[in-house]
Amino acid sequence: MRFEIRWHGRGGQGAVTAAMILAEAAIFEGKYAQAFPEFGAERRGAPVRAYTRVSDKPILTRAPITRPDVVVVLDSSLPKELYLAGLKEGGLILVNTKKTAGEFAESTGIDTSKYRLYTVDATRIALEILGVPIVNTAMVGALVKVLPIVSLENVEKAIMETFPGRLGEKNVKAVRAAYEAVAAESVVAR
Amino acid sequence: MAVTVQEAKVTWKRLPLSSNYAAAYAVKDLDVDVIAAYPITPQTTVVEKIAEFIANGELNAEMIHVESEHSALSATIAASAAGARAFTATASQGLELMHEILHIASGLRLPVVMSIATRALSAPISIWNDYSDLMNTRDTSWITLIASSAQEVYDSIVQAYRIAEDPEVMLPVMVAYDGYLMSHTYEPVLVPEDNKPILDYAPKNYNRIKLDPERPISMGTLTGPEWYYEFKYQQVVAMKKALEKARKADEEFKARFGRGYGLIETFNVEDADVVIVAYGGLYGTVIEAIEPLVEKGVKVGAMRLRLWRPFPVEDVKKALGNAKLVTVIDKAISYGARIAGPVALEVMSSFYHDEAKPMIMSVIAGIGQRRITEDTIREIVDYSFKVLGRGRAPEESLYWGVRGVRYE
Numbered sequence: 001m002r003f004e005i006r007w008h009g010r011g012g013q014g015a016v017t018a019a020m021i022l023a024e025a026a027i028f029e030g031k032y033a034q035a036f037p038e039f040g041a042e043r044r045g046a047p048v049r050a051y052t053r054v055s056d057k058p059i060l061t062r063a064p065i066t067r068p069d070v071v072v073v074l075d076s077s078l079p080k081e082l083y084l085a086g087l088k089e090g091g092l093i094l095v096n097t098k099k100t101a102g103e104f105a106e107s108t109g110i111d112t113s114k115y116r117l118y119t120v121d122a123t124r125i126a127l128e129i130l131g132v133p134i135v136n137t138a139m140v141g142a143l144v145k146v147l148p149i150v151s152l153e154n155v156e157k158a159i160m161e162t163f164p165g166r167l168g169e170k171n172v173k174a175v176r177a178a179y180e181a182v183a184a185e186s187v188v189a190r
Numbered sequence: 191m192a193v194t195v196q197e198a199k200v201t202w203k204r205l206p207l208s209s210n211y212a213a214a215y216a217v218k219d220l221d222v223d224v225i226a227a228y229p230i231t232p233q234t235t236v237v238e239k240i241a242e243f244i245a246n247g248e249l250n251a252e253m254i255h256v257e258s259e260h261s262a263l264s265a266t267i268a269a270s271a272a273g274a275r276a277f278t279a280t281a282s283q284g285l286e287l288m289h290e291i292l293h294i295a296s297g298l299r300l301p302v303v304m305s306i307a308t309r310a311l312s313a314p315i316s317i318w319n320d321y322s323d324l325m326n327t328r329d330t331s332w333i334t335l336i337a338s339s340a341q342e343v344y345d346s347i348v349q350a351y352r353i354a355e356d357p358e359v360m361l362p363v364m365v366a367y368d369g370y371l372m373s374h375t376y377e378p379v380l381v382p383e384d385n386k387p388i389l390d391y392a393p394k395n396y397n398r399i400k401l402d403p404e405r406p407i408s409m410g411t412l413t414g415p416e417w418y419y420e421f422k423y424q425q426v427v428a429m430k431k432a433l434e435k436a437r438k439a440d441e442e443f444k445a446r447f448g449r450g451y452g453l454i455e456t457f458n459v460e461d462a463d464v465v466i467v468a469y470g471g472l473y474g475t476v477i478e479a480i481e482p483l484v485e486k487g488v489k490v491g492a493m494r495l496r497l498w499r500p501f502p503v504e505d506v507k508k509a510l511g512n513a514k515l516v517t518v519i520d521k522a523i524s525y526g527a528r529i530a531g532p533v534a535l536e537v538m539s540s541f542y543h544d545e546a547k548p549m550i551m552s553v554i555a556g557i558g559q560r561r562i563t564e565d566t567i568r569e570i571v572d573y574s575f576k577v578l579g580r581g582r583a584p585e586e587s588l589y590w591g592v593r594g595v596r597y598e
Contacts, residue, residue: 062372
């Protein structure tokens with residue numbers, strides 16, 4: 001089974017690192033994984049895309065993901081056409097927003113009979129725990145709750161490898177908070 | 191060729207690494223003595239990681255920070271001439287700036303190894319991937335390997351020192367891979383817990399002609415018409431030898447470590463009417479694109495060129511000999527040539543003397559990282575069968591995916 005995950009954010013939110021942390025966690029778990037960014041001329045605020053593939057079998061393709069199983073949206077102000085493009089029917093959408101899934105679906109017009117929509121207020125978690133609105137690690141935590149393809153333990157290990165020391169410990173806290181929050185705050189509208 | 195080496199006892203760690211980091215790990219495990227480099231996207235993280243290894247005490251090496259790539263390769267050459275195991279890495283404009291020094295490394299017969307995260311060339315500026323930079327080095331007498339995974343980048347750099355430092359070769363080696371599409375892609379890579387088995391496989395050759403104050407020699411002196419040609423012919427001979435040395439290095443690597451790649455790699459070529467030829471990371475995309483077609487009974491296969499220089503003519507001919515049409519995808523343009531794909535040209539010339547040969551079609555794609563998906567590959571496969579039906583390959587390269595150009 002292969003999962004193809006596309007990350008959408010804006011420069012500075014850490015979408016590229018999020019894609020990488022998920023792949024690292026999957027590799028620590030003994031799975032095959034691949035993470036890569038879609039590079040533009042990076043600058044803060046510009047839309048950024050990154051990709052993660054996770055599989056039980058070796059991954060050969062290096063094409064960008066055009067028909068994702070999952071899209072993770074780090075910035076809810078991004079136009080929905082950007083992140084819904086090519087999303088498989090029944091695919092999963094995880095959005096960083098204050099809104100509940102029901103409210104978000106209503107405000108954006110996302111068809112929840114076609115997709116599974118989850119929301120989490122990762123910005124609040126990041127501000128509370130990290131003191132900066134860098135939501136990448138929180139979004140990884142929320143994702144592995146709703147898509148349990150890697151264990152929380154391996155996500156934490158990947159984070160500690162990426163950010164050793166105190167910064168890593170804070171990010172682990174953010175991961176755990178989002179892992180808990182996503183279930184409480186979201187409505188699985190199907 | 192029989193390989194009688196015992197399988198080495200190695201404990202491997204499975205790490206998430208980019209191809210750039212895999213290159214740095216290989217340099218560490220090969221105990222390289224001197225690294226000189228100048229940062230350029232998308233190569234920079236190779237030398238950043240090496241600098242980290244040196245700072246941590248994991249690698250005991252001299253890192254020379256120079257003012258340009260021209261100087262980077264010059265310093266690498268000097269270190270190699272003094273007997274050190276030397277390494278550098280670059281891409282794109284950096285490789286272009288090194289160009290004259292590339293010939294000096296090979297002409298001095300120095301076993302320098304360099305990794306290339308391939309990238310398009312200016313102007314206009316593109317930081318993205320294609321193979322224009324690498325293909326411009328074709329005639330510099332560097333042995334050139336093109337890897338298709340981060341694991342293969344690690345393994346090929348290990349093999350590269352073994353080939354380069356072979357007394358019968360003594361030529362520099364480049365190990366290339368896709369900039370961004372591989373240089374910045376994280377994937378699982380096996381690296382050894384302990385580098386001893388790596389050094390047993392590729393021991394340092396300090397027993398070579400080198401600059402030594404006790405026994406002074408000159409290197410690269412002015413050489414008149416009476417002798418210059420012989421020096422160059424020796425490079426021709428060494429390159430020829432390098433082909434079998436590269437094959438043997440890979441076979442022995444496989445015997446010891448359980449991983450091998452060959453000089454080329456093939457998929458379903460025995461049963462294919464159309465074979466797609468690719469190199470670098472694109473090969474994986476080609477395989478995933480055609481696997482479902484093969485399952486449906488479409489007679490399509492694939493070949494990957496791993497050793498670009500010296501060109502493995504016999505291997506290529508054997509792999510492609512059964513095909514009716516060979517479609518070579520090149521990620522570089524030889525401007526002004528009707529067949530503008532460098533690898534396509536080489537495949538064509540390999541078959542020139544044969545009566546029975548496949549039709550060969552040249553496709554240019556992925557220039558400046560123009561997107562190539564599995565769908566793109568399947569469109570190229572469809573078009574290849576169309577051409578096969580017509581019984582005549584186009585006499586010019588097809589420029590796939592460029593605006594305003596369509597092929598019927």
